[in-house]
Amino acid sequence: MPNGDAAYIKKLNRSLIISKIVEAGMISRAELSKVTALTKATISAQVASLLEEDIIIETQQDYSNVGRKPIMLSLNETAGYALGIDLDYGQISFTLSNLLGRPVSSDKVKIHDTNYSNILSVLVKKINEYKDKCLMSRYGLIGIAISIHGLVTTDEIIHYIPRLQWHEIALKEDLEAAVKVNVYLENNANLLAFAERAYTHHKSDNLVCITLRSGIGLGILINNKLSKGHDGYAGEIGHMIVQPNGELCACGNKGCWEKYASESSFLKNLSQRKQVRNMSFKHIEEELNRKDIETHQEMENFIHYLSIGLNNVINIYNPEILIIDSELLSRYPDSIQKIKSSLSSSISHYRELLISSTGKKAYELGACALVIKHFLEITMPNLVYSESTESSLLK
Ligand SMILES: [Zn+2]
DSSP: OOHHHHHHHHHHHHHHHHHHHHHHSSEEHHHHHHHHTOOHHHHHHHHHHHHHTTSEEEEEOOOBTTBOOOEEEEEOTTSOEEEEEEEETTEEEEEEEETTOOEEEEEEEEOOOOOHHHHHHHHHHHHHHHHHHTTTSSSOEEEEEEEESSEEOTTSOEEEETTTTEEEEOHHHHHHHHHOSOEEEEEHHHHHHHHIIIIIOTTOSEEEEEEOSSSOEEEEEETTEEOOTTTSOTTOGGGSBOSTTOSBOTTSOBSBTHHHHSHHHHHHHHHHHHTOSSOOHHHHHHHHHTTOHHHHHHHHHHHHHHHHHHHHHHHHHOOSEEEEEOHHHHTOTTHHHHHHHHOOOSSOOOSEEEEOSSGGGHHHHHHHHHHHHHHHTOSOOOOOOOGGGTTSSOO
């Protein structure tokens, strides 16, 4: 066998072994050999080098009355840290996770303008603070991924962020030059899909996520790969026309889906109807609970338009799992049932329709998972999210 092939196979085996260790949490060498179908000699050699690199650790289980338990292997979760950043309009959110994707530190910074160099300096300052926090670990800050609420090219250039009015921005290059850490840029809906797969739906090979938070975005993950289109812009589903000659959208067309079925459109319509400014989701939940007619009618209208678009998405993708990320719907207990009953076509098929449980942190968590994937050189990390572990692991 030529050397190149041997090196490639070694790399594939390493990736498989790490994936299985992450998935299992703790596993013995013998079990690892079974689940990977690799020989004991291969496992032994690979494990030795992973131990050497401090990527994994050994734990000697306690003696039990049935004899000595085997030495277990697990990922050395504090060997390095990933930083996930959500770059939203008016606010930047940061979450630092360990190598198992468990958040160990997070915070938010309010942004009062949209000027690129001002925002870049805020990012550099915060990233350097996080980098310092990780100095004591073996690999320190292993990478940064940033959730972009706009179009990102396949070369990770920001093509356009509507709310910040940024065009053709080389944020990755600028940040990497300033902080000397690998930076990945990814669309927010894509990171949502990544988070759902990495943290919750470990078995899914066909997952479609729709976020309704500001506009409407779509993330498509098929066989653990994001489907991004030719330039990287696939998933701008908010601009699918659902109402011919409807409301004018900032994109230049009329009747775009997000003018009818995004949370911001719902808030705008209900505020106008009730003549109340700045309605909060908590307030809307209270109105729904006390059976307020106007709020319920607006909700029916919202679900009607949401279902029109979902019907189209389902017919394009025939998804196994379709996840909707929406704070509004998560506060309305009947939402899933109402949506399902509006999707009654004999042709459209999906296996599961769910409201996202990852919540507001989904973009940052997806970003952390993406960094971990790159660092460990595996296809997809199977992680577990638990809020209770937050702030307790950073040493
Ligand atoms: Zn539009």
